[in-house]
Amino acid sequence: MNTVDLAYQIRQQTPQDNDEIDRLMGLGFAPSHSGRAIWLLRHGDAIENLSLVADAGGQLLGSIRYWPILIAQRPSILLGPLAVDPSVRGKGIGVALVQESLALAQKGQWEWCFISGEPEYYLKFGFKSVTYDDITLPAHIEPERLHLLELVSARPNTMPEKPWSIIPTALDVEPVLQITGES
Numbered sequence: 001m002n003t004v005d006l007a008y009q010i011r012q013q014t015p016q017d018n019d020e021i022d023r024l025m026g027l028g029f030a031p032s033h034s035g036r037a038i039w040l041l042r043h044g045d046a047i048e049n050l051s052l053v054a055d056a057g058g059q060l061l062g063s064i065r066y067w068p069i070l071i072a073q074r075p076s077i078l079l080g081p082l083a084v085d086p087s088v089r090g091k092g093i094g095v096a097l098v099q100e101s102l103a104l105a106q107k108g109q110w111e112w113c114f115i116s117g118e119p120e121y122y123l124k125f126g127f128k129s130v131t132y133d134d135i136t137l138p139a140h141i142e143p144e145r146l147h148l149l150e151l152v153s154a155r156p157n158t159m160p161e162k163p164w165s166i167i168p169t170a171l172d173v174e175p176v177l178q179i180t181g182e183s
C-alpha cells in the first residue's frame with residue numbers, strides 16, 4: 001500500500017456531508033446498489049458516531065457508514081457502505097476509515113459487526129467468514145461475502161444455538177435481550 005501523502009482528516013459525518021457522500025456512492029457503486037439484498041438490513045438512519053468521512057478541506061475522499069442490526073437479538077452493527085474516491089484509492093484511506101470506526105465501535109455496547117464484502121479486504125480487520133449454517137438473513141447474499149467480527153462487548157458463551165438471525169432494527173428500538181447461561 002502507498003503511504004498517504006494527502007492532507008485529510010477523518011471525522012464524524014454530519015448532515016451537511018450528505019451530498020458529498022451521495023457523490024462518493026455514485027462513484028463507488030452501480031445505481032442498482034441500493035436495491036441489493038444488504039439494504040434490507042438498513043432501517044432508518046446510520047449510526048452517527050460510527051459513520052466517518054475522510055475530509056480534505058470540504059471535499060470528501062471517503063465515507064464509511066454503519067447501521068444498527070440485531071444478531072440473535074443482540075445489539076450489533078452492519079459495516080458499510082464504504083467508498084473511497086477513485087482518484088485516491090490505494091492510499092490507505094479505506095483501511096483508515098475501517099480501523100478508526102471499528103475502534104469507536106469497540107467502545108460501544110454493540111456485540112457483533114456484520115459485513116457483506118470481499119474476503120481479501122475484510123479478513124485483515126479480524127472478520128471471520130461465516131456461512132448459512134451460522135446465520136440467517138432477510139434475503140440471499142453470496143455466501144463468500146458473509147463475515148462477522150466479535151466486538152469486545154460480545155458474550156459468546158451466552159449466544160443461542162446457531163444459526164443466528166440477522167435482522168434490521170432502528171436506533172430507537174431497544175433490543176430484546178434473551179440472555180441464557182453465564183452473565
Ligand SMILES: CC(C)(COP(=O)(O)OP(=O)(O)OC[C@H]1O[C@@H](n2cnc3c(N)ncnc32)[C@H](O)[C@@H]1OP(=O)(O)O)[C@@H](O)C(=O)NCCC(=O)NCCS
Nearest residue numbers: 001028082083084089090091092093094095117118120121
Ligand atoms: C474498497 C475501497 C473502499 C478500498 O478503498 P482504498 O482507500 O482504495 O483502500 P486502501 O488503500 O485502504 O486499501 C488498499 C488495499 O485494499 C485492497 N483492496 C482494495 N479494493 C479491494 C476490493 N474491492 N477487494 C479486495 N481488496 C481490495 C488493495 O489491494 C490494497 O491491498 P494491500 O494493502 O494489501 O496492498 C475502494 O476501492 C472503493 O471505494 N471501492 C468501490 C466501493 C466498494 O467496493 N466498497 C467496498 C464494498 S465491500
